[in-house]
Amino acid sequence: MTAKEALKFAHEKGAKMVDLKFCDLVGTWQHLTIPLHQLTEESFEEGFGFDGSSIRGWRGIEESDMIIKPDPATVMMDPFMQMPTLSVICDVCLPETLQAYNRDPRQIVKKAIAYMQSTGIADTAYFGPEAEFFIFDDVRYEQNSNSAFYAIDSEESSWNSGRDEGGSNLGYKIRPKEGYFPALPTDTQQDIRSEICMELERIGIQVERHHHEVASAQGEINFRFDTALNMGDKMMWFKYITKNVARRHGKTATFMPKPVFGDNGSGMHIHMSLWKDGKNLFAGNKYAGLSEMALYYIGGVLKHAPALCGIINPTTNSYKRLVPGFEAPTKLAYSFKNRSAAMRIPNVGPNPKAKRIEFRTPDPSANIYLAEAAVLMAGLDGIINKISPGDPLDKDIYGLPPEEAAKIPSVPGTLEESLNNLLANCSFLKKGDVFSQDLLETWVQFKIDKEVRPVQQRPVPYEFHLYYDC
Helix, strand or coil: CCHHHHHHHHHHCCCCEEEEEEECCCCCEEEEEEEHHHCCCCHHHHCEEEEHHHCCCCCCHHHCEEEEEECHHHCEECCCCCCCEEEEEEEEECCCCCCECCCCHHHHHHHHHHHHHHHCCCCEEEEEEEECEEEECEEEEEECCCCEEEEEECCCEHHHCCCCCCCCCCCCCECCCCCCCCCCCCCCCHHHHHHHHHHHHHCCCCEEEEEECCCCCEEEEEECCEEHHHHHHHHHHHHHHHHHHHHHCCCEEECCCCCCCCCCCCCEEEEEEEEECCEECCECCCHHHECHHHHHHHHHHHHHHHHHHHHHCCCCCHHHHCCCCCCCCCECCEEECCCCCCEEECCCCCCHHHCCEEECCCCCCCCHHHHHHHHHHHHHHHHHCCCCCCCCCCCCHHHCCHHHHCCCCECCCCHHHHHHHHHHCCHHHHHHHCCCHHHHHHHHHHHHHHHHHHHHHCCCHHHHHHHCCC
């Protein structure tokens, strides 16, 4: 839509308010709301001022004024606000020039696409992330200087098989790692997932399917692939809708990678392909029907994966998922159909338009815009420098003998290790000024100061089990 069309849409839908949404550095939507009469055609060019110093990882208080510019192509009605409200996704700009702010994640994915197009390699990058999630009935947590605990609950989890439920415990509980595709009544979240799908479709996101995932209380919803920027926006809507539909039912949804011990965590497998002049550049006659370009792209992603993990697996909790034994793609190998490899080539049949690759290491705690941009830059580096991915590994990596498994490179074991890799190997991200040095240093320092060190400094309950009597 143009600005004029966006305003016409708002009046036709009876909007009274306008919600201006933008993504912070970590990957969470922030928003402010104005009456509809405050939104004019000029607003889409001039934007609205706000205090950038109050947003995580952004400007200091001495230079706090910033601008958000609404993108008219993103307008739709918010499905959850009682007052009819137009929702608009915004870009963040500097007030002096209205130039893109170099720490605005949405602007970074735009720059990554512009860089790709400037190389002449491709004109379009398609992404299809699959973000798994949990829906719990209850979550409680607390951290003090002398105590700490967390407790989550779900009616369908096996830990409740012996619970007194007022004489009505029916016993349909999901055993650990047995939650993939159970039918009703064991799958208690069918209707909630369907409702999430209907809300997604209502705002124009085409859903392909939904299902229960491996862990109890875990689900997955897949929607149709799209261009990088559009998919980033859609993933933000997906998280927003999932959380708000769960809340509508008195439940709570989380995209935390590993909230449950002893069961599978949540990944965000990212499907990708590059196109030019309407042709899929990843289809060819090499391994698994891929092109040579696709193999070089895989080579770039696998080579830079230790650095990428600082962005695509950006929480200390991410590395509770990235351990062997729970279908976690910790080994940096590629393979056809093989879900144990970090990079998988799905079996999509003979249609060249469907040919793609699937990067299985990322998780949904990632900032989707930064994740897409970073993985794309790694793949482009592989193409430009003809980085070979080596031989494919068509074996169950989880079942390899230890001496053979040790020869395969692995992802880092901690967030701090990943962040160190990111700083040491970030030149591929800075090509075309896509990721600035300022952004990368700010990101790493924020993660170290606000997440890595605080977690390191606090004892956890299991340490009392292990060491109290030492």
